[in-house]
Structure formats: structure tokens, C-alpha cells
Amino acid sequence: xxxELFPPEFFVELARQSxxxxxxxxxxxxxxxxxxxxxxxxxxxxxMGDSKRHVDWRATARCGHPxxxxxxxxxxxQLCIVMDRSASMAPASEDRDIAQRRLTxxxxxxxxxxxxxVLLFSxxxxxxxxxxxxxxxxxxxxxxxxSAPSGSDVLRSLQHRPSAGSRLHVLSDPxxxxxxxxxxxxxxxxxxxxxxxxxxxxAENAPPKKSLELLPVEGGNPLQVNLTDQxxxxxxxxxxxxNAQRDALLTVGFHPLDLVCEDAAKxxxxxxxxxxxxAVL
Amino acid sequence: MLFFESMLGxxxxxxxxxxxxxxRQHRASKLAVGGLEPFLTAAISGANQERKPPLSxxxxxCAYLLANSVLISAYGVSEDRVLLEDQSVSVSRAQAQAxxxxxxxxxxxxxxxSIQQADLLEEIQSLPNNSKVTVWTDLxxxxxxxxxxxxxxxxxxxxxEILGVILSAQPVSNxxxxxxxxxxxxxxxxxxxGSWSSAMLIGEEGSLLIPVEExxxxxxxxxxxxxxxxGSVGKSWALPEVRIQLPAGSHLAWRAAxxxxxxxxxxxxxxxxxxxxxxxxxxxxxLDDGMPWSREPVAQDVARLAEVLRASITAAHPxxxxxxxLPSLPIDADRFALSATHNxxxxxxxxxxxxxxxxxxxxxxxxxxxxxxxxPASYSEV
Numbered sequence: 001x002x003x004e005l006f007p008p009e010f011f012v013e014l015a016r017q018s019x020x021x022x023x024x025x026x027x028x029x030x031x032x033x034x035x036x037x038x039x040x041x042x043x044x045x046x047x048m049g050d051s052k053r054h055v056d057w058r059a060t061a062r063c064g065h066p067x068x069x070x071x072x073x074x075x076x077x078q079l080c081i082v083m084d085r086s087a088s089m090a091p092a093s094e095d096r097d098i099a100q101r102r103l104t105x106x107x108x109x110x111x112x113x114x115x116x117x118v119l120l121f122s123x124x125x126x127x128x129x130x131x132x133x134x135x136x137x138x139x140x141x142x143x144x145x146x147s148a149p150s151g152s153d154v155l156r157s158l159q160h161r162p163s164a165g166s167r168l169h170v171l172s173d174p175x176x177x178x179x180x181x182x183x184x185x186x187x188x189x190x191x192x193x194x195x196x197x198x199x200x201x202x203a204e205n206a207p208p209k210k211s212l213e214l215l216p217v218e219g220g221n222p223l224q225v226n227l228t229d230q231x232x233x234x235x236x237x238x239x240x241x242x243n244a245q246r247d248a249l250l251t252v253g254f255h256p257l258d259l260v261c262e263d264a265a266k267x268x269x270x271x272x273x274x275x276x277x278x279a280v281l
Numbered sequence: 282m283l284f285f286e287s288m289l290g291x292x293x294x295x296x297x298x299x300x301x302x303x304x305r306q307h308r309a310s311k312l313a314v315g316g317l318e319p320f321l322t323a324a325i326s327g328a329n330q331e332r333k334p335p336l337s338x339x340x341x342x343c344a345y346l347l348a349n350s351v352l353i354s355a356y357g358v359s360e361d362r363v364l365l366e367d368q369s370v371s372v373s374r375a376q377a378q379a380x381x382x383x384x385x386x387x388x389x390x391x392x393x394x395s396i397q398q399a400d401l402l403e404e405i406q407s408l409p410n411n412s413k414v415t416v417w418t419d420l421x422x423x424x425x426x427x428x429x430x431x432x433x434x435x436x437x438x439x440x441x442e443i444l445g446v447i448l449s450a451q452p453v454s455n456x457x458x459x460x461x462x463x464x465x466x467x468x469x470x471x472x473x474x475g476s477w478s479s480a481m482l483i484g485e486e487g488s489l490l491i492p493v494e495e496x497x498x499x500x501x502x503x504x505x506x507x508x509x510x511x512g513s514v515g516k517s518w519a520l521p522e523v524r525i526q527l528p529a530g531s532h533l534a535w536r537a538a539x540x541x542x543x544x545x546x547x548x549x550x551x552x553x554x555x556x557x558x559x560x561x562x563x564x565x566x567x568l569d570d571g572m573p574w575s576r577e578p579v580a581q582d583v584a585r586l587a588e589v590l591r592a593s594i595t596a597a598h599p600x601x602x603x604x605x606x607l608p609s610l611p612i613d614a615d616r617f618a619l620s621a622t623h624n625x626x627x628x629x630x631x632x633x634x635x636x637x638x639x640x641x642x643x644x645x646x647x648x649x650x651x652x653x654x655x656x657p658a659s660y661s662e663v
Binding site: 174 | 308309310311312313314315317319320321322323324
């Protein structure tokens with residue numbers, strides 16, 4: 001990573017977005033949702049019947065008497081985030097890869113604050129599970145340690161079949177063809193809400209107007225095109241491709257969304273603002 | 282090396298720059314993409330279409346060529362590459378081809394005009410100051426020759442050396458000729474004609490009387506007692522067979538005058554005056570028209586006949602220059618006051634050249650503005 005993955009301004013904007021989501025519930029503050037499902041942030045004195053596993057030993061040392069972390073309940077069900085980690089996520093620059101990780105952290109962070117559980121499907125064999133308000137920060141090292149995008153598109157994502165839950169959010173690139181989307185039709189009915197966010201690079205919307213040798217990063221022979229005079233045809237073809245993809249996403253049950261990823265070094269906060277404006281967050 | 286010594290070479294480099302930029306502009310840039318499907322339409326319909334350069338490009342090209350031609354005409358005259366070719370007899374023996382591609386070609390010497398190193402250096406002195414001279418000759422390179430003079434005599438290095446040469450032969454009587462010879466001093470040699478042989482010749486140059494028998498007219502060198510049967514240039518001399526035809530009815534005094542001019546000549550009668558040298562008839566109109574053949578000639582007419590006859594025979598059989606055949610030593614070029622470092626003339630810039638350069642600059646500026654630049658990538662959020 002050439003850019004800092006999670007710079008300070010990202011967390012400032014994330015806190016702003018978190019507060020903005022609370023505005024719908026005036027008077028409420030981020031607080032623990034007491035329950036009996038996951039270890040929470042608040043602590044209380046140890047009582048008879050509490051498990052020794054829940055003892056917060058550092059807090060016990062500070063207080064001088066046994067202290068346990070109180071249990072919280074999960075609210076809002078479960079969010080499955082599928083990160084497309086194919087090579088097309090970072091064809092020429094890592095801007096989209098970084099944007100995907102930042103969006104994943106923002107989605108996980110905000111979802112955990114709402115008391116939901118998050119399952120992250122990436123390039124690992126099994127999904128990573130995150131639950132509890134206090135576990136928000138654990139997502140950061142997980143995302144930092146992801147390997148660089150590689151391999152082919154859908155097949156890898158489908159190896160980890162998302163368990164049925166409440167919501168499904170796929171963070172992908174715009175290169176997924178209509179045929180490659182068809183297998184998702186078997187998965188989407190199990191979810192209450194399915195969202196597909198295509199992360200677009202500016203160069204994909206407006207490639208250079210000159211002769212190009214196109215190198216497909218997911219395999220295939222290079223292609224020579226001359227966009228100097230064929231730019232209008234390309235724009236038409238690109239729009240047709242995007243429309244076909246949008247139709248295919250709607251057909252398989254996804255709600256399609258697009259988000260442009262600008263220069264990762266300068267766009268950490270802007271990305272979150274745009275994501276909130278386009279209802280990605 | 283020759284490339285960088287020419288202004289055209291530098292102009293070629295300047296011309297290469299826009300060509301390089303144009304090629305760079307038209308070269309396909311590599312772009313990694315996630316898929317190819319949206320590009321297929323553009324690839325199929327635009328693969329074989331060459332983009333025509335805009336008018337501004339041609340404008341710029343014309344301006345650029347104009348500026349280059351101005352530069353060449355201004356600075357190109359500052360250096361002329363001159364070939365000084367020696368075409369004397371000794372060079373023509375070698376059958377070596379003179380180099381080509383020079384701006385100016387100066388020929389020095391001929392089959393009848395002998396050339397020495399001093400003649401070549403004097404010719405170089407007479408060339409303009411901005412000349413870069415290549416000398417093509419078989420003569421040895423003079424000492425202290427400036428660097429801007431390229432003395433090329435390597436092609437003649439393997440030429441066979443001549444040991445002795447017969448320079449000329451003049452009849453003394455109808456049976457005796459005086460032969461002039463020259464040879465290298467260390468060579469022991471004699472002359473032979475028919476069955477007659479001379480004594481061993483001493484020194485570098487001299488003359489001797491030889492008897493001419495009927496039927497033997499070729500004089501040959503016998504070097505170290507061995508006759509040279511090859512008869513190459515310089516080593517033998519064929520005595521010319523001269524026949525003078527006087528007009529019928531000519532006064533007897535004309536016959537005596539003709540024999541006095543060339544004692545070995547055969548005299549004959551004919552309708553008009555004619556001179557025959559080795560079977561080749563030569564018409565001498567100046568004698569044929571104005572001479573009073575029927576009357577006794579005066580002293581002026583006799584002298585004129587002798588002069589014309591000798592000049593004609595000498596022209597057909599010119600005497601040789603010993604320096605042209607025998608090896609010579611290098612001379613010192615310092616005495617010819619040739620500059621060691623060449624001061625090329627300052628470029629001559631005429632007002633029209635300044636105007637042309639300004640016009641080229643204006644055209645280039647217009648073309649720069651007119652050439653469509655690549656727009657920055659723009660997109661709109663979807």
C-alpha cells in the first residue's frame with residue numbers, strides 16, 4: 001500500500017457519519033445495548049454466577065475487586081459483506097482496492113455500532129465474524145492484512161457461500177459480466193436485502209483518447225484499440241455494458257449502486273461523504 | 282564521423298525530433314483493464330482507420346522545414362567539402378575509384394599535365410577558406426599537413442614501382458634518335474632497340490643517341506641485364522612513324538624544310554598537305570591553306586612548317602615527366618602557409634532568412650494552439 005489505508009481524516013469523517021445516522025433518533029447517544037449475547041464495553045462488579053471467562057483482569061487490577069464486562073444484545077440482525085478480491089479490483093492502480101477496504105471498515109463500523117453482527121467474505125477460506133460494539137477496532141488489522149487482489153472474478157467469491165441472514169452487501173468492480181452474475185440468483189432470495197456496489201475508477205469512465213493496448217488483468221490476449229476517433233462508439237458501448245450489468249443485477253435480486261473511487265491518497269473522507277450521499281453507507 | 286561533420290546531419294537530427302514526438306503520440310499506450318467487452322466495438326471498427334493529421338500539423342511541418350532550410354542555407358555554406366582529384370598519368374595507372382559525395386569536385390592534372398605535391402597544395406591555397414579538403418592522389422603525404430586536409434593515397438600504396446622511364450625521343454637524322462631517359466639512381470640498366478643495346482646508364486637522368494634500324498621502332502629498358510617483356514607504361518617507348526605528304530608540284534625546298542623539321546619522316550606527294558603519325562592522318566589546315574607550296578619558301582615559312590610539324594608530333598607523342606613516374610619524397614607543407622586550424626566563414630544571414638525564421642516561429646505557435654490536445658479525463662458520478 002502506497003497510501004495510508006486509514007488516515008485520521010477517515011475516522012473523523014466516520015465519526016461524523018456515525019453521528020449523522022443517530023440524528024434520526026434525537027436524544028440518543030451511542031450506548032451499550034444491555035443483553036446477554038456478546039461481551040460489551042461497560043463493566044460491572046463480579047457477581048455470583050458470572051463466568052470467569054468474562055472477568056476483565058486489567059480492570060480488576062485497577063479497581064481492586066473483580067470486574068466483568070457486561071453482556072450486550074445484538075440488534076439489527078446480520079450484515080454479510082462480500083469483498084470482491086479479484087485482480088480486476090486493482091488493474092492499474094490500487095485506488096479501488098483501498099476504497100473497498102475503507103468502505104468495508106465504514107460499513108462494519110457503523111453496523112457494529114447499531115448492534116448488528118458482520119460477516120466479512122474476502123479471500124480467506126472462511127468468513128471473518130465481527131460482533132459487539134467494542135469489536136469495531138478489530139476490523140482494522142483484518143483489513144490491513146488482506147492480500148492484494150488476484151485471480152478471477154465470481155468463482156472465488158462463490159466459494160464462500162454467505163450464510164443466510166438479514167442483509168448482503170457486495171463490494172465489487174464494474175467488470176462483472178451478466179453471465180457471471182447469474183449464479184448469484186440462487187443466493188439472494190435468502191437475504192432480506194441485497195446491495196451490489198460497483199466501485200468505478202475515473203479512467204474506466206473516461207479512458208485516454210488515443211491508441212491503447214489493453215491488457216486484461218484477469219487473463220486473455222491484449223487488444224489494440226484506437227480511441228482517438230472511436231471514443232463516441234466506446235462511450236456508447238460502455239454505457240450499454242453498464243446498463244446490461246445493471247439489468248442483470250436487478251434480475252438476480254441485487255440493488256445496484258455505483259461509486260467513483262478517486263485518488264486514494266486524497267480521498268479518504270470524500271469517499272465516505274460520497275458513499276453516504278449515494279446510500280452506500 | 283562524416284555525419285556529424287555535415288550540417289545536413291544536424292538538420293536530420295532536428296527533423297528526427299518532431300518525427301519522434303509524432304511516433305510517441307501515435308504509439309499505443311498500455312492500459313490494464315478488468316475486461317475487454319466494452320472495447321470490442323471500438324477495436325473492430327477502428328482497427329484499420331489511420332487518423333489523418335490535422336491541417337495545423339501540416340502547417341507546423343511546413344514551418345519546421347522552412348526553418349531547417351534557412352538554417353542549412355545560413356550555416357551550410359560555412360563549410361564546403363571539396364575533393365581535389367589528381368588525374369595525372371600515374372594515378373590513372375592504378376584504376377582506383379575516387380570517392381564521391383562531395384559538394385565540390387576539383388580535377389587537377391591530366392594525361393599530359395604532370396602534378397606534384399606542390400601543385401596540389403597551391404590548388405588548396407586557392408580554395409575558399411571554409412573548405413574541408415580531401416586530396417585523392419598517389420603522391421606521398423607532405424609533412425606538417427593541417428588536420429582539415431585529408432590526404433588519401435592509401436589506395437595507391439600497392440602500386441608497382443617504376444625503376445626507369447623513357448621521357449622522349451627526337452630524331453637527329455633519318456637513322457639516329459636522341460633518347461632522354463630517367464631512372465632511379467641505384468638501378469643498373471641499359472636501353473635496347475632491336476639488336477642494339479646501349480652501355481650501362483649512370484646517374485638519374487640523361488640522353489643518348491640510338492641507331493634506328495628498319496623494322497625495329499620500340500625502345501626498351503634492360504634492367505640488370507634482363508629485358509622487360511611486359512612493356513608497361515614508362516618502361517618502353519615506341520618511336521612514332523611519321524609520313525609527311527606535300528602537295529603535288531611543291532618546290533624542292535619544301536621537302537628539305539620538312540626533313541629538317543623531322544629527319545626520320547617519310548616524304549610523299551598528294552593532292553594537299555597531310556601529316557600521318559603511326560597511320561593516323563592529321564589535317565593541318567593552317568599549313569594547307571596559307572602556304573605558297575609552288576614557290577621557294579622564305580625563312581619564316583620554313584620556321585612555321587617546322588614549328589607546326591613538331592608541335593603536332595609532340596602532341597600525338599608527348600614527352601613524359603620523370604617526376605610523374607619515379608617516386609618522389611614528401612615535401613614540407615609549412616612553406617605554403619596553410620592555417621593549422623580552419624577558420625570557417627561566419628554564417629551569412631540574409632534578411633529574408635530572418636523573416637523566414639520568424640514566419641516559422643509564428644506558424645509553429647499557431648500550430649501549437651491549433652493542434653487538438655488531449656482533454657483531461659472527465660467523468661460524472663453515476
